[in-house]
Every structure is written in structure tokens, then in C-alpha cells.
Amino acid sequence: MAIHDTEEEQLEQLKKWWEVNHTSVVAGVVGGLVLLAGFNFWEQNKLQNRTQASQLYQELLDSAANSKPESVEKIAEKINTEFPSSAYADYATLQEAKVKVEKGDLAAARTLLEEEIKRTGSPELRHICRLRLIQLLLADKQYEQGLKLIAEVDPASSEGFSALYDELQGDLYVAMDRPDEARSAYQSAIRTGLATQLVQFKLDDITAPAFDQNGAK
Numbered sequence: 001m002a003i004h005d006t007e008e009e010q011l012e013q014l015k016k017w018w019e020v021n022h023t024s025v026v027a028g029v030v031g032g033l034v035l036l037a038g039f040n041f042w043e044q045n046k047l048q049n050r051t052q053a054s055q056l057y058q059e060l061l062d063s064a065a066n067s068k069p070e071s072v073e074k075i076a077e078k079i080n081t082e083f084p085s086s087a088y089a090d091y092a093t094l095q096e097a098k099v100k101v102e103k104g105d106l107a108a109a110r111t112l113l114e115e116e117i118k119r120t121g122s123p124e125l126r127h128i129c130r131l132r133l134i135q136l137l138l139a140d141k142q143y144e145q146g147l148k149l150i151a152e153v154d155p156a157s158s159e160g161f162s163a164l165y166d167e168l169q170g171d172l173y174v175a176m177d178r179p180d181e182a183r184s185a186y187q188s189a190i191r192t193g194l195a196t197q198l199v200q201f202k203l204d205d206i207t208a209p210a211f212d213q214n215g216a217k
Contacts, residue, residue: 053079053088060092069099090120097132106140127153127161134168143172163194170202179206 056079063071076096080089093116100109113133117126130149137146150169158165166189173182186203189195 050086053083053086056083057088057092060095064095064099069103072096072099087122090116090122090125094129094132101136106136110136110140123157124160127158131161131164131168134165134172138168138171138175141175143176146172160194163189163192163199166192167195167199167202170199174202174206182206 056075060072060075060079063069063075073096076092079086079092083089093112097109097112097116100106100112110133113129113136117129117133120126120129130153134146134149137143137149147169150165150172153165155162166185170182170185170189173179173185183203183206186195186199186206189199190203
């Protein structure tokens, strides 16, 4: 009987506890369900956004492949407006900058690349943008600015890109008629073991002995 009394007492305590706490318990359960539903909605929305951004980017690539620069620019702007924090926005900007270059609008391409360098969270993409920006400066004969950009690069963070920076530095020095410094830059690129054969050709070109019109050194 004692056991029965104890069970009844326990049941009564549970009833009293429920009367006191059922509101907060229900609120907690409902809150948990709301959070779960919200998380599921957020995940589903994120997946939907990625899918839409991916589809738009594919359209952009198709437009680029079919030589439709206006379409590339339009889609790139749409991606950057609707999905600004996605990786697709980063790569769409690169495609848009390429179109600007092809149209001869180097100033617009430069602005896009400068903004992307500040915006992107990817160190690798930042290097790619900076390298393309330096190429633009070289094409636009802004050699000192190109050298300044290279000087600002932290060697510790540019592993895998150092040969490309050295090669561009050599190109800038060649354009400035500073062959000794160009030679040093090309040699530095070759020492990384990552330089292309083209760098060796460039080095050979500036180290080849000069001949006069009669073929004498």
C-alpha cells in the first residue's frame, strides 16, 4: 500500500508541477519547433539561392562563349545585385571585367577589379584580380602603379603566385627600358620552379648579344 501511496504522491506532484510549468514547457516545445522550421526554411532558401545563382552564372558563361558581351554584363550585374555574397558574384565580376577589356574600356575593367580585390574573401581570387589589374596597368602604360601593386604583395601570402608576379614585374621593367631589373625579375620567376617556358624566352630575349647591321657584336 505504501508503494501505491508513493505512486499517487508522485503522480500528484507531477500534476502540480505540470500546472505550474506547463505554459513554459509548451512555449519551449513550440519555440523549438519554430527554430527547427526556421532553420529548415533557411537551409532550403540557401539551397534555392545557390541553384538560382548557378543557373544565372551558366547563362553568363553561355553568353560569353557565344560572344554576347552585353548579355554577359547584364547577367553579371544581376548576379551581383541578387547574390552579392556568393562565389558566383566574384567570378561574374571577373567575366564582366574581361568583357570591358575586350571593349577597350580599361578604366571600367580596372574599377571592377579594384572593387573585387576589396570585396572578395578568397585570398586566391584576390591574387588573380591583382594580377589582372597589373596586366591592365601594363597595357595602359601605368608602369609605376603596376610596380607599386607588386611591392604591396606580402610574399608569405603569395605562394603559388610568386612566379606570375615576378614575370609581370619583368614585363614592367622591360616596358620601362630597365633590362637589368627585368632580367633579375625573370630569373627570380624561374627560380620558383613555377614559371612557364615563355619566361625563359623573355629572359633570353633581353640577354641576347646585340648585333650591328654588319652582323658583328
